[in-house]
Amino acid sequence: MTAPDGPQELEAQFAQWRQYVLRRRELQAVDADELEDHLRGSVDELVAAGLSPDEAFLVAVKRMGSLDELSREFAREHSERLWKQLVLTGDSAGPADGPRARRDLWVMLACAAGALVSVKVPVLFGLSFGEDGAFYARNFTLFALPWLAAYLAWRRSARRPVIAALAVLFALGAVAANAYPLADDSQSVVVTSVHLPIALWLVVGLAYVADDWRSSRRRMDFIRFTGEWFIYLVLMALGGGVLAAFLFNTFAAIGIVPQEFVSQWLLPGGAAAAVVVAGWLVEAKQSVVENIAPVLTRLFTPLFTAALLAFLVAVVWTSHGIDVEREALLLFDLLLVVVLGLLLYSLSARDPSAPPGPFDKLQLALVVSALAIDVLVLIEITGRITDDYGGTPNRAAALGENVILLVNLAWSAWLLLTFIRRRTPFAALERWQTGYLPVYAAWAWIVVLVFPPLFGFA
Amino acid sequence: MKVAKDLVAASATPMVLGILAEGESYGYAILRRINELSGGELDWTEGLLYPLLHRLERLSYLESSWQSVAGERKRKYYRITDSGLAELAEQRRQWDTVVGALKEIWQDRAPLTVPPLGGLA
Numbered sequence: 001m002t003a004p005d006g007p008q009e010l011e012a013q014f015a016q017w018r019q020y021v022l023r024r025r026e027l028q029a030v031d032a033d034e035l036e037d038h039l040r041g042s043v044d045e046l047v048a049a050g051l052s053p054d055e056a057f058l059v060a061v062k063r064m065g066s067l068d069e070l071s072r073e074f075a076r077e078h079s080e081r082l083w084k085q086l087v088l089t090g091d092s093a094g095p096a097d098g099p100r101a102r103r104d105l106w107v108m109l110a111c112a113a114g115a116l117v118s119v120k121v122p123v124l125f126g127l128s129f130g131e132d133g134a135f136y137a138r139n140f141t142l143f144a145l146p147w148l149a150a151y152l153a154w155r156r157s158a159r160r161p162v163i164a165a166l167a168v169l170f171a172l173g174a175v176a177a178n179a180y181p182l183a184d185d186s187q188s189v190v191v192t193s194v195h196l197p198i199a200l201w202l203v204v205g206l207a208y209v210a211d212d213w214r215s216s217r218r219r220m221d222f223i224r225f226t227g228e229w230f231i232y233l234v235l236m237a238l239g240g241g242v243l244a245a246f247l248f249n250t251f252a253a254i255g256i257v258p259q260e261f262v263s264q265w266l267l268p269g270g271a272a273a274a275v276v277v278a279g280w281l282v283e284a285k286q287s288v289v290e291n292i293a294p295v296l297t298r299l300f301t302p303l304f305t306a307a308l309l310a311f312l313v314a315v316v317w318t319s320h321g322i323d324v325e326r327e328a329l330l331l332f333d334l335l336l337v338v339v340l341g342l343l344l345y346s347l348s349a350r351d352p353s354a355p356p357g358p359f360d361k362l363q364l365a366l367v368v369s370a371l372a373i374d375v376l377v378l379i380e381i382t383g384r385i386t387d388d389y390g391g392t393p394n395r396a397a398a399l400g401e402n403v404i405l406l407v408n409l410a411w412s413a414w415l416l417l418t419f420i421r422r423r424t425p426f427a428a429l430e431r432w433q434t435g436y437l438p439v440y441a442a443w444a445w446i447v448v449l450v451f452p453p454l455f456g457f458a
Numbered sequence: 459m460k461v462a463k464d465l466v467a468a469s470a471t472p473m474v475l476g477i478l479a480e481g482e483s484y485g486y487a488i489l490r491r492i493n494e495l496s497g498g499e500l501d502w503t504e505g506l507l508y509p510l511l512h513r514l515e516r517l518s519y520l521e522s523s524w525q526s527v528a529g530e531r532k533r534k535y536y537r538i539t540d541s542g543l544a545e546l547a548e549q550r551r552q553w554d555t556v557v558g559a560l561k562e563i564w565q566d567r568a569p570l571t572v573p574p575l576g577g578l579a
Contacts, residue, residue, distance in 0.1 A: 031508070038508075040531065041487075042486065065503055065505065069503075070505045073503075073508075073509050
């Protein structure tokens with residue numbers, strides 16, 4: 001080694017060593033500084049003793065011992081570092097990330113405030129949350145979801161055509177919710193209130209995949225986003241409930257009953273803002289915290305499979321027909337939705353290149369037993385189709401959903417089977433699910449836009 | 459002869475506090491000083507020293523500051539605080555008791571020899 005090369009080479013070695021140290025979660029930049037100073041002290045002394053810089057570096061690193069052992073010792077003192085924390089201000093992020101994360105926070109706050117304000121805008125036109133329940137039931141998602149879509153579109157730097165499409169779709173949703181002459185107690189109001197959120201949520205999905213809406217991977221990301229968003233929303237709802245209860249009872253204790261504030265402002269405004277905040281949380285923490293939806297599906301897939309199989313056995317054993325009077329079909333629709341959810345979130349967390357394993361077989365059992373139950377229900381219904389089953393918007397919508405979910409799950413079961421027998425790749429199943437998303441959107445829009453006139457606004 | 463790991467760990471806190479009571483210092487120098495004082499018999503690792511320094515700092519027995527030495531190189535110096543000195547005094551009392559008791563015992567028996575097997579028979 002020539003003399004001028006020496007120091008440079010040594011610096012490169014220090015830099016490389018530093019990178020190894022920083023890869024450890026237990027060791028932070030300040031620790032790396034401190035340890036590097038230590039290493040340099042050691043190297044200096046060895047060089048003074050007559051070693052070449054190269055040799056001195058090797059000896060000094062060797063003396064420091066393995067990084068595994070070092071980080072284990074550090075972890076004992078700094079155990080909090082093993083718990084990933086969500087940093088709200090982005091202070092600990094890299095210098096390039098900092099301003100971006102802060103701007104993100106401000107845009108999110110602006111959107112949440114927008115959602116909060118728009119919930120109360122109808123008050124200016126004499127509509128109140130307490131008295132015009134049907135109006136709010138139809139329109140609530142129209143106050144919150146456009147703001148979430150706006151935030152996501154901003155984050156993805158969506159192009160103009162996408163933004164225009166989003167605006168048109170939300171306007172269409174507003175028309176569907178309000179243009180038809182629907183009585184407050186009609187079935188159509190209920191059907192619209194249930195299906196409009198689904199249609200609008202898939203519009204949010206369009207904003208989510210704004211950068212590459214054809215890509216199957218991005219659509220899968222949206223499915224992951226949906227699961228995490230829902231879980232965060234539920235957690236925030238729990239927190240909000242505790243806050244409201246304390247607010248109400250503490251003020252009631254001093255003789256002020258804040259009923260109007262809690263029910264007219266805190267709950268509707270908080271719910272609308274929470275929709276946006278939950279979306280931001282998922283975006284901010286997606287690389288920090290492990291996704292919780294797949295964990296839950298792992299826990300519940302075996303339990304649901306056992307429950308469905310037990311139900312099937314009971315049906316066969318007692319030879320008791322399934323009672324499909326009233327809204328029973330809705331119950332079985334929900335069952336299919338749950339099974340689809342279990343399937344989707346297991347898929348979303350699966351390594352696409354991993355070979356089929358026992359969990360895939362369990363999933364096949366789950367899907368097949370759900371299909372068997374649903375077929376029993378459908379047979380039961382066709383027996384009664386003469387007594388005008390499907391004559392009301394409720395029943396028509398429930399039947400349509402059942403068919404859509406049945407088709408999805410039947411083909412999923414087939415793909416799972418061929419995957420387990422190693423005939424098709426896992427990606428086929430993933431593509432089938434992500435490709436199916438527009439079907440849900442189309443159906444939800446049909447129900448919202450076509451059903452009311454079709455059934456004479458019943 | 460190497461000192462057993464448990465004993466090294468038990469004596470680590472008074473050792474570090476004692477060295478820093480002589481004046482502020484930094485990691486590498488502390489390790490050198492320990493080496494020097496024990497004639498190389500105390501086997502201290504970086505994994506023992508730095509987390510210990512951080513713990514003592516968290517308990518506010520020590521204060522630290524970054525100082526730049528030789529250009530861009532930064533070094534973290536540790537300094538003992540008043541509560542660190544109090545802790546050192548307390549530890550010293552305890553160690554004096556232990557060492558005193560051991561000395562009392564060993565004075566009677568010295569020099570130490572290994573009794574032959576079956577010596578009691």
